[in-house]
């Protein structure tokens with residue numbers, strides 16, 4: 270018996286040593302990302318327009334990096350807070366506030382080079398090379414066209430500088446270790462579709478839709494379940510909202526939703542007076558207002574075509590669990 274305990278004790282020590290060694294290794298070896306590229310982005314008129322469009326619509330930069338009015342349906346951005354950051358995106362992983370991405374020199378990106386901003390958005394490390402949590406969806410942005418990314422950078426540099434010191438993130442174990450292994454150099458970027466193929470255009474613009482509407486396991490979408498919904502979003506009042514099934518399944522998805530109805534659902538959320546959550550019976554993280562007021566009809570319709578081209582997945586989603594009922 271004594272001997273057994275001794276063996277177990279030794280085994281335990283070995284396990285602890287391995288764990289400690291692994292911890293030190295991960296801390297020292299990651300993130301593995303190259304130096305920021307030398308880059309000087311000319312803020313041409315075309316780039317500023319395109320960057321403004323993307324950052325305020327399908328790239329969602331301004332949606333995450335601003336204050337939100339939680340008293341209104343679909344929580345629109347509070348005017349005048351664009352880029353100031355501070356909202357927490359950590360959910361189960363800890364506390365991960367969105368950074369201040371305005372040009373403020375002390376608390377924002379005022380002292381970052383274009384190359385450093387580009388590297389942050391696509392490879393997932395900050396100015397000093399420290400890892401960013403993937404709540405900042407840099408793996409998705411790494412699939413965009415470089416020229417679109419340059420446009421976004423040119424535009425965010427024109428945001429009004431706001432002094433707002435965002436606190437440090439605080440991640441739980443083991444995600445604090447896992448997240449530092451995700452940043453990586455990007456070997457090839459995406460290509461912006463020319464718009465003749467609507468489905469391709471919808472796919473390119475719809476990455477964030479996929480992000481919220483697809484169940485995932487350990488950071489990977491579950492194959493065959495893309496767009497089938499059910500992803501949980503805790504609301505500020507404790508209610509849980511789940512993303513809808515937006516595959517063309519007729520019974521549980523949007524297979525019976527005409528393009529007119531799809532457009533109308535978005536358009537009905539443009540006007541401020543239509544954003545009373547009480548009249549709608551719930552509030553939602555779905556960016557109805559954000560997308561509706563910025564997107565062109567062409568781009569939104571392309572997303573509809575793209576969604577309709579997906580495989581229908583039968584998955585009935587319970588939209589709301591009220592606070593206290595689980």
Ligand code: HEC
Pocket residue numbers: 324328329330331333334358365366367368369370377378386389390395396400401402403404405406410421425438
């Ligand atoms: C889903 C929400 C979300 C979206 C969309 C998003 N971000 Fe972020 N971003 C974050 C969070 C959260 C952080 C902080 C991550 C951390 O501290 O590890 C962050 C960090 C950053 C940083 C690093 C700043 C620093 O001081 O370290 C930059 C730069 C940035 N985002 C720019 C952008 C741009 C540009 C876009 C659009 C192309 C964008 N973000 C879209 C949530 C988001």
Ligand code: HEC
Pocket residue numbers: 475477478479481482502510511512513514515522523553554555556560572588
């Ligand atoms: C931040 C996460 C998030 C993002 C990003 C997002 N959605 Fe949603 N979406 C939701 C949630 C949660 C719901 C369910 C609550 C509601 O209806 O507002 C929803 C509902 C919907 C519905 C309603 C379906 C029905 O049967 O009524 C449609 C359509 C939809 N989303 C399409 C989209 C499209 C298209 C995009 C990309 C432009 C998108 N969503 C991006 C979270 C998101």
